Amino acid sequence: MGGKATRKGIRALYAEDPLQADWDLFGRRSDPLTRRGFLGGLGTMSALLGAEVVFSRFMPGGLMPVALAETSTDFIIPGKHPGLVVLNDRPVNAETPAHLLDDRVTSVDRLFVRNNGLPPVEIDPAKWSLTIDGEAVEESVSFTLEELKQRFKHYSYQLVLECGGNGRSEFDPPARGNQWTTGAVGCPRWTGVRLADVLRAAGLKDNAVYIGYYGADTHISGNPDKRPISRGVPLAKAMEDETLIAWQINGEDLPLMNGYPLRLVVGGWPASTSGKWLQRISVRDRIHDGSKMGGYSYRVPCEPVVAGAEVAEEDMCIIESMPVKSLLTYPRSGVVQKLTDPLVVRGHAWAGDLAVDKVAVSIDFGQTWQPARLEKPVNRLAWQHFNAKITFPQTGYYEIWARASDDTGRAQPMVVPGWNPKGYLNNACHRVAVKVV
Ligand SMILES: Nc1nc2c(c(=O)[nH]1)N[C@H]1C(S)=C(S)[C@@H](COP(=O)(O)O)O[C@H]1N2
Ligand SMILES: [Mo]
Numbered sequence: 001m002g003g004k005a006t007r008k009g010i011r012a013l014y015a016e017d018p019l020q021a022d023w024d025l026f027g028r029r030s031d032p033l034t035r036r037g038f039l040g041g042l043g044t045m046s047a048l049l050g051a052e053v054v055f056s057r058f059m060p061g062g063l064m065p066v067a068l069a070e071t072s073t074d075f076i077i078p079g080k081h082p083g084l085v086v087l088n089d090r091p092v093n094a095e096t097p098a099h100l101l102d103d104r105v106t107s108v109d110r111l112f113v114r115n116n117g118l119p120p121v122e123i124d125p126a127k128w129s130l131t132i133d134g135e136a137v138e139e140s141v142s143f144t145l146e147e148l149k150q151r152f153k154h155y156s157y158q159l160v161l162e163c164g165g166n167g168r169s170e171f172d173p174p175a176r177g178n179q180w181t182t183g184a185v186g187c188p189r190w191t192g193v194r195l196a197d198v199l200r201a202a203g204l205k206d207n208a209v210y211i212g213y214y215g216a217d218t219h220i221s222g223n224p225d226k227r228p229i230s231r232g233v234p235l236a237k238a239m240e241d242e243t244l245i246a247w248q249i250n251g252e253d254l255p256l257m258n259g260y261p262l263r264l265v266v267g268g269w270p271a272s273t274s275g276k277w278l279q280r281i282s283v284r285d286r287i288h289d290g291s292k293m294g295g296y297s298y299r300v301p302c303e304p305v306v307a308g309a310e311v312a313e314e315d316m317c318i319i320e321s322m323p324v325k326s327l328l329t330y331p332r333s334g335v336v337q338k339l340t341d342p343l344v345v346r347g348h349a350w351a352g353d354l355a356v357d358k359v360a361v362s363i364d365f366g367q368t369w370q371p372a373r374l375e376k377p378v379n380r381l382a383w384q385h386f387n388a389k390i391t392f393p394q395t396g397y398y399e400i401w402a403r404a405s406d407d408t409g410r411a412q413p414m415v416v417p418g419w420n421p422k423g424y425l426n427n428a429c430h431r432v433a434v435k436v437v
Contacts (some may be wrong), residue, residue: 031396036313043121044090048077079110079255087178091115091220092257095183098430101331102346104385105158106186108249114163114184114256116292120216120277125261130245134282140205145261148245151201156241159267160187160350160381164298167426170416173308175423182327182430187348187383190265194247196239204283211238211286213264213275230290231298233266233273240380242267246279260372261298267381268352270319270436272298293318301418307419322353324358324412325427326386326404333432339395343434346387349374349404357407363398366414372402392436400432
């Protein structure tokens with residue numbers, strides 16, 4: 001199966017090329033997944049199995065629990081599609097192959113997982129609460145999950161969630177971190193309350209400029225004083241109608257790995273701003289200074305730099321709205337197509353805070369472009385479906401390329417754009433291989 005081959009391919013890369021390896025938060029190489037060994041901690045293992053490992057004290061180090069090992073794919077996250085490609089098991093990171101993102105609304109089991117630390121293990125939703133505090137609120141307030149649901153109006157929006165590092169694997173020189181290809185993106189329908197309504201209930205002071213979130217996950221080092229991540233957005237983005245505190249995806253509870261029981265969803269911005277396992281939001285009188293707000297995390301050089309350049313921290317700027325991008329979700333790369341049959345290709349396009357204005361496809365390496373039919377988004381910040389009917393002039397190997405433009409006229413680059421130290425914001429055109437016979 002293609003999925004399995006990909007998985008093996010990734011493993012082989014990890015084994016042979018240290019630059020392709022994943023790295024932990026301290027910049028140390030962490031070992032990849034192997035069939036033999038489960039390298040995550042007990043907490044991760046239990047979370048994945050959905051149950052405590054009763055005799056864990058007798059488990060040989062590095063043993064893969066048979067529930068996880070006894071599958072045709074090497075590693076499956078419970079509740080997730082077996083086709084997801086696991087890039088790292090500690091912390092858990094898994095991406096979705098493009099052809100599995102074909103649906104207009106991404107299903108729960110196909111939504112990627114990106115963890116910076118270890119998810120909380122025991123969650124009692126009856127005891128969960130959300131606190132709003134910070135220098136710039138009138139008064140700190142806490143709401144239980146139930147109060148939040150009772151007190152504020154519910155809204156549902158389809159919102160794009162895309163990791164800032166999606167596409168990182170293509171940067172050269174390589175950037176450390178999860179080697180995402182194209183699959184750290186999805187667009188499910190989220191349900192929750194507006195962050196703006198909750199912040200207004202707490203009362204905003206005049207000095208409010210930014211919000212920062214705090215989640216219940218813990219640092220991979222086990223150090224309780226360290227947070228895996230605590231990011232945020234400027235107040236204006238926080239107050240947008242579509243910025244939600246959500247408890248549902250497509251009408252179901254959030255899966256544990258995607259932030260159960262409560263998370264932020266900030267559509268169009270790097271998904272690192274969409275805090276999972278949400279317990280606290282601070283309204284700040286300055287740019288939030290939580291974990292992964294500074295240094296090289298989720299920041300890119302303010303001015304373009306040559307590939308491989310050393311960039312001083314003070315020359316790095318926080319990523320805000322994500323750039324225009326598209327993904328071909330049908331056909332799956334590598335298909336064989338009959339010359340006599342027209343091929344209807346399709347996919348989705350999105351553009352951060354903006355709308356997508358047009359999508360074009362090419363079968364001749366960008367020499368000529370054919371406009372695709374592009375749908376309007378179901379709501380602001382949702383991705384937009386496109387399709388195009390293609391006929392091939394003769395048998396042979398083709399690449400279908402898709403290129404989207406946003407409503408300010410900016411288009412996706414053909415090649416990997418602006419190199420940056422951590423490999424963010426690769427919005428190069430997606431390519432799919434077709435053999436016509
Ligand atoms: N509490 C918490 N929130 C978090 C993270 C995390 O590790 N911990 N990861 C962030 C990053 S970098 C991304 S890309 C998204 C991924 O969301 P998902 O795992 O639901 O796809 O969650 C964001 N929110
Ligand atoms: Mo991310």
